[in-house]
Amino acid sequence: MATSQKERVNVEGHELTLTNLGKIIYPETGTTKAEVLEYYAAVAPFLIPAAANRPATRKRWVHGVGTTSDPGPMFFQKNLDDSTPSWVPRVTIQHREHSNVYPLVNNLATLTWLAQIAALEIHVPQWQVDAGGTMLPPDRLVLDLDPGPGTGLSECVEVAKLARSILQDIGLDPVPVTSGSKGIHLYAGLDGTRKWEQVSAFAHELARSLEADHPDLVVSDMKKTLRNGKVLVDWSQNSGNKTTIVPYSLRGRAHPMVAAPRTWRELASPKLEHLDFTAVMERVKEGKDPFAAVAGGHATSHSNGGSRTKNDDGGPPHSHRAGTGAAGVSTAVGGAALNPRLASYVDKRDPQRTPEPFPAVEHQAGSRPLQSDAEPNPPGGIFVIQEHHARRFHLDFRLEHNGVLASWALPRGVPDTPDKNHLAVRTEDHPMEYAQFAGIIPKGEYGAGTVSIWDSGEFECEKWRDGKEVIATLTGKPGGGLHGTRRFALIHTGESPSQWLIHLMKDKPGHRTVLLPDSRPQPIGTPSYAPMLATSGTTADVSSGDWLFELKWDGFRAIVSGSGGKIRLTSRSGIDMTPTYPELADPRYWPDHDFVADGEIVALSKNGRPSFELLQKRMNLFKPGDVERARAAVPVQLMVFDLLYDAGSHGGADLTSLPLSERREKLAEFRAKLPAQGSPIHVSEILEHDLDDILASAGELGLEGVMAKRADSRYQPGRRSRSWIKLKLERTQEVVVGGWRPGSGTRLGTIGALLVGIPDGDKLRYAGRVGTGFKDWQLRDILKRLQGLDRPDSPFHDIPAEDAATAHWVSPELVGEVTFGDWTGAERMRHPVWRGWRPDKSPDDVERA
Numbered sequence: 001m002a003t004s005q006k007e008r009v010n011v012e013g014h015e016l017t018l019t020n021l022g023k024i025i026y027p028e029t030g031t032t033k034a035e036v037l038e039y040y041a042a043v044a045p046f047l048i049p050a051a052a053n054r055p056a057t058r059k060r061w062v063h064g065v066g067t068t069s070d071p072g073p074m075f076f077q078k079n080l081d082d083s084t085p086s087w088v089p090r091v092t093i094q095h096r097e098h099s100n101v102y103p104l105v106n107n108l109a110t111l112t113w114l115a116q117i118a119a120l121e122i123h124v125p126q127w128q129v130d131a132g133g134t135m136l137p138p139d140r141l142v143l144d145l146d147p148g149p150g151t152g153l154s155e156c157v158e159v160a161k162l163a164r165s166i167l168q169d170i171g172l173d174p175v176p177v178t179s180g181s182k183g184i185h186l187y188a189g190l191d192g193t194r195k196w197e198q199v200s201a202f203a204h205e206l207a208r209s210l211e212a213d214h215p216d217l218v219v220s221d222m223k224k225t226l227r228n229g230k231v232l233v234d235w236s237q238n239s240g241n242k243t244t245i246v247p248y249s250l251r252g253r254a255h256p257m258v259a260a261p262r263t264w265r266e267l268a269s270p271k272l273e274h275l276d277f278t279a280v281m282e283r284v285k286e287g288k289d290p291f292a293a294v295a296g297g298h299a300t301s302h303s304n305g306g307s308r309t310k311n312d313d314g315g316p317p318h319s320h321r322a323g324t325g326a327a328g329v330s331t332a333v334g335g336a337a338l339n340p341r342l343a344s345y346v347d348k349r350d351p352q353r354t355p356e357p358f359p360a361v362e363h364q365a366g367s368r369p370l371q372s373d374a375e376p377n378p379p380g381g382i383f384v385i386q387e388h389h390a391r392r393f394h395l396d397f398r399l400e401h402n403g404v405l406a407s408w409a410l411p412r413g414v415p416d417t418p419d420k421n422h423l424a425v426r427t428e429d430h431p432m433e434y435a436q437f438a439g440i441i442p443k444g445e446y447g448a449g450t451v452s453i454w455d456s457g458e459f460e461c462e463k464w465r466d467g468k469e470v471i472a473t474l475t476g477k478p479g480g481g482l483h484g485t486r487r488f489a490l491i492h493t494g495e496s497p498s499q500w501l502i503h504l505m506k507d508k509p510g511h512r513t514v515l516l517p518d519s520r521p522q523p524i525g526t527p528s529y530a531p532m533l534a535t536s537g538t539t540a541d542v543s544s545g546d547w548l549f550e551l552k553w554d555g556f557r558a559i560v561s562g563s564g565g566k567i568r569l570t571s572r573s574g575i576d577m578t579p580t581y582p583e584l585a586d587p588r589y590w591p592d593h594d595f596v597a598d599g600e601i602v603a604l605s606k607n608g609r610p611s612f613e614l615l616q617k618r619m620n621l622f623k624p625g626d627v628e629r630a631r632a633a634v635p636v637q638l639m640v641f642d643l644l645y646d647a648g649s650h651g652g653a654d655l656t657s658l659p660l661s662e663r664r665e666k667l668a669e670f671r672a673k674l675p676a677q678g679s680p681i682h683v684s685e686i687l688e689h690d691l692d693d694i695l696a697s698a699g700e701l702g703l704e705g706v707m708a709k710r711a712d713s714r715y716q717p718g719r720r721s722r723s724w725i726k727l728k729l730e731r732t733q734e735v736v737v738g739g740w741r742p743g744s745g746t747r748l749g750t751i752g753a754l755l756v757g758i759p760d761g762d763k764l765r766y767a768g769r770v771g772t773g774f775k776d777w778q779l780r781d782i783l784k785r786l787q788g789l790d791r792p793d794s795p796f797h798d799i800p801a802e803d804a805a806t807a808h809w810v811s812p813e814l815v816g817e818v819t820f821g822d823w824t825g826a827e828r829m830r831h832p833v834w835r836g837w838r839p840d841k842s843p844d845d846v847e848r849a
Helices: 033-051 108-116 153-169 196-213 277-284 340-347 432-436 612-618 624-633 660-671 691-700 776-786
Strands: 006-011 014-019 024-026 057-060 075-077 090-094 099-103 119-124 140-147 175-178 184-189 231-234 308-310 317-319 381-389 393-401 404-410 422-430 439-441 449-465 469-476 485-492 499-504 513-515 521-523 533-536 547-552 556-563 566-570 595-603 636-646 681-683 705-710 720-728 731-742 751-760 763-770 815-820 833-837
Touching: 006 108, 014 108, 024 033, 033 108, 033 119, 033 277, 033 381, 033 439, 033 449, 090 720, 099 720, 108 119, 140 153, 140 196, 153 184, 153 196, 153 231, 196 231, 340 422, 381 432, 381 469, 393 422, 393 432, 393 449, 404 432, 404 499, 547 660, 547 691, 547 720, 556 636, 595 612, 595 660, 612 624, 612 833, 636 660, 660 681, 691 705, 731 763, 731 776, 751 776, 751 815, 763 815, 776 833
Parallel strands: 533 720, 636 681
Antiparallel strands: 006 014, 057 075, 057 119, 090 099, 140 184, 140 231, 175 184, 308 317, 381 393, 381 449, 393 404, 404 422, 422 499, 439 449, 449 469, 469 485, 485 499, 513 521, 547 705, 556 566, 556 595, 595 636, 705 720, 731 751, 731 815, 751 763, 815 833
């Protein structure tokens, strides 16, 4: 790598400016920033699978690590700052008191950017997030073997062997990693079926067992006074809140050491020592990765074929490969007939050398009859678009067709405007199992590099002419790269069978398909968007930067979609609310072109203020007669605050990639098309005043608070973001009802108090007893709703005996909302007051505010 002080580079299509390349980062070895960048580029194919889809915390040494006697200052960083490039993949994690936006080290460009800002150490948890940013169960277990005074690496090796023996007895084969600091990290891949609490409890019990059997060598207690002459088996890093340095990460020590995966044969050597970055760079040149057994554990489970046997002449083992004979008859994998479309795929790969899936027998014939070239409207199927960090970065675009995944490589990705086509290179068909594949293809193998899923879902096919043309409408997952639904044409353009173009087509109203929560396709002409979510905060969070302020409306969130003159209202959880609020779905009040808007349904009291209590009388009504009676008593309004899609907008239909300031300009144009009078549809105003004055006015009006949104924020469907901050004037908490206590006196025969909690694993964490705030009609309504949910045992982890007395337990299925004063030391709400039900939320949505 060049050692000039500044260099502009393109990494996977992203422009980065690398600065101070000659700067000394490790003074004792003279290691420069250029060498750090070179190291991370070399280990990227191995580090990225170990870190991918895991929120990353970073340790930064912007002035260098210093020396043993004079260490340089270190900055521990969780949240991404404003200077982060927009293309860095990220996830928002809600913690107990706040939320943080973390980077996901999913590609070389992100890893290069981290090295550029001197984020030498990368730490990740033992769990990943899905495409929507939801925390998944842990997929690996880790034990940190930390030598105490009087012990060293050799004692850690001894403990590692003891732990390995126990783990192997239960079917886990761990991989050791010399930490680059003092001890050894021991990792084992898990199947992702256990919660982190269960994994942590098992790791704790394992540490205790080792201590009980080897008290002179092992300690499981963190107290430093107990660690002399012993190795601490630190099990705590399996907590959902803890992180461990990712394998292949540099260390911010005086020497550029590395957390290096090792083999058990290496651990048996008396010359075992920690490795520095030069030694690890030499190791990765061979393409061998001891950690692949953990990082790619799930990917390997998709492989089904390709057992290795000896040649008939007694030669070395080889893999079964498939091809076609002179008569065009397909050969076999493991004795099963192979779809001839997959012959090229199988011929290019060795199942003993790559974790990629091989075709399973049950998929060979395909799930649909073969389609002729003349068939005008094939039915469609599943699709997947994968990021492929091979020799050159590209996306792999795959559509189900005749029992396989027809595949194209897109060197420049999918086009984001109809005005510009991108090259598409037709590649070999892939087996259906490839739709779930994510992992690392080893160096030296066909397609070597890292593969991850960029988006996936189902598509509706308008035309499929083999070798000539494909037109399909793809509907991706919430948070996926497509951001909803897109219509593409693939067109063969040259003499070579591989030369195609991909074109983003204009929308075709009435022919889109959106997958609803019940997975039944419903026709609608606009993309499907999950609402972007805000984070609770304080005025200090919005003290710097360019923020836009609007009132926080106290109601139910609604995504409004218009297509072909039909209006549909969808709740945050995907429930169709159109029948419940027909006055808001009247086409007279909306433009006649396709659109998607975001807003809040509110009911106004006589004094014109939003009333959550009144809105309760409109919820969960579907019968026309019930709706009309409630509508006459409690009319509702819709406050629109964002525009996500507008077919009538100049400059394109999808607006989510635009900054909020530009989306608000589009919303102003949209507003001009709405009726001026008599409409229940309104646009939430941006308030051009000092924030303190806005908050004071909101308090005087009895409103819930103020929303602060960064002017440059993009709309992130289905994700919680620090770009939107809720500034509440009173504390509110969503809760799950787990039981109730009968009333007495004037409440005899109804509810005395509700017992509520917050989901915590497979039960609820008790949050308190709610006995005030109920109207008489609400008490009757609550009792009616709880009927049929009875259960014999408590759904709480830790409810006090005095609160459990006389309690009736119910299944934790219903969500409500309360106001309260503060949290007590025992994590109970002080003076909670009932506000009402939240039918737009599920228990999985409930977190501690």
